[in-house]
Amino acid sequence: MADQQNPNAVKTAQTTFSILEELKERNGATVTDLTDAFDLSKSSIHNYLTTLEDDGYVMKDGNTYEVGLRLLDLGGHARHRERLYDIAKDEVDELAAETGELANLLVEQHGKGVYLHRAHGDDAVKTDSYIGQRVYLHNTALGNAILAHLPRARVEAIIDQHGMPATTENTISDRDELFSHLEQVREEGVAFDDEARLKGLRCVAVPIVNNNDTVEGAISVSGPTSRFQNERFREELPEKLKSVANVIELNITYT
Numbered sequence: 001m002a003d004q005q006n007p008n009a010v011k012t013a014q015t016t017f018s019i020l021e022e023l024k025e026r027n028g029a030t031v032t033d034l035t036d037a038f039d040l041s042k043s044s045i046h047n048y049l050t051t052l053e054d055d056g057y058v059m060k061d062g063n064t065y066e067v068g069l070r071l072l073d074l075g076g077h078a079r080h081r082e083r084l085y086d087i088a089k090d091e092v093d094e095l096a097a098e099t100g101e102l103a104n105l106l107v108e109q110h111g112k113g114v115y116l117h118r119a120h121g122d123d124a125v126k127t128d129s130y131i132g133q134r135v136y137l138h139n140t141a142l143g144n145a146i147l148a149h150l151p152r153a154r155v156e157a158i159i160d161q162h163g164m165p166a167t168t169e170n171t172i173s174d175r176d177e178l179f180s181h182l183e184q185v186r187e188e189g190v191a192f193d194d195e196a197r198l199k200g201l202r203c204v205a206v207p208i209v210n211n212n213d214t215v216e217g218a219i220s221v222s223g224p225t226s227r228f229q230n231e232r233f234r235e236e237l238p239e240k241l242k243s244v245a246n247v248i249e250l251n252i253t254y255t
Contacts, residue, residue, distance in 0.1 A: 141205035
C-alpha cells in the first residue's frame with residue numbers, strides 16, 4: 001500500500017525527493033529511465049537532475065545518475081541528533097562483540113523503522129540492511145518490539161498507511177494475527193523473528209522503554225537459523241538483550 005499523500009504537499013519538492021528515492025531503488029538511472037517512471041518530459045527530468053547534481057545530492061557517471069554522498073552528511077547529522085544513538089551505541093557495540101553476531105538499534109519514524117546503528121561481531125552475517133534504511137515494522141522482531149508498546153490506534157494508523165506486505169511465507173500479514181502476536185510480545189518483553197523478513201535469518205529483539213513507559217526504540221541480535229536454535233534463541237539471547245536494554249533505559253533516565 002502506498003504512503004498516503006498530503007494534500008498540502010509542495011509538488012516540486014515532492015517530485016525532487018521521489019526522484020532521489022527512484023535513484024536509490026534502481027541503484028542509479030538514466031534520464032530516459034526516470035522519464036519512463038515519472039509523468040514528466042525529458043527536459044524536466046534533466047532540470048531536476050542538474051539542480052541536484054549542482055548541489056551535490058546527485059552524481060553523474062556517464063549517462064547514469066546516482067545518489068550523491070551529500071545526503072550522507074544530512075543523514076549523519078540526523079543520527080547524531082538522536083539522543084538514543086549516543087546513549088545506546090556503545091552498548092550495541094559490546095552486544096555484538098559478546099555474542100559474535102549482528103546487533104542492531106532501530107527507532108520508529110513516520111510509521112517505519114529506521115536503523116540508527118549496527119555492529120558486527122566476529123561471526124556476524126551480511127544482510128541487506130544498512131544504517132539509515134527504512135523498513136516495515138510488522139515483519140521484523142525490532143519492529144514488533146516497538147509496535148507492541150505503541151497505542152493500538154497508532155498501530156492501526158501505521159498499518160493503514162504502510163500496509164502489511166508479506167516478504168516471506170513466515171511474515172504475519174493478517175491484522176488480527178499481528179495484534180495477537182503483539183500482545184504476546186508485550187507480555188514476554190521480547191520479540192522473535194523466525195525468517196519473517198529474510199529466509200535463513202532469525203532475530204531476537206527487546207524494546208527500549210523510558211521512565212514514562214514510552215517506547216524509544218528497540219535493540220536486537222540477528223543471525224543464521226543454524227546458530228539461532230533452541231535455548232540460545234529462546235532463552236540466552238533474550239536474557240542478554242533484556243540486560244543490555246535495562247542499562248540503556250537507566251542511562252536514558254539518569255543521563
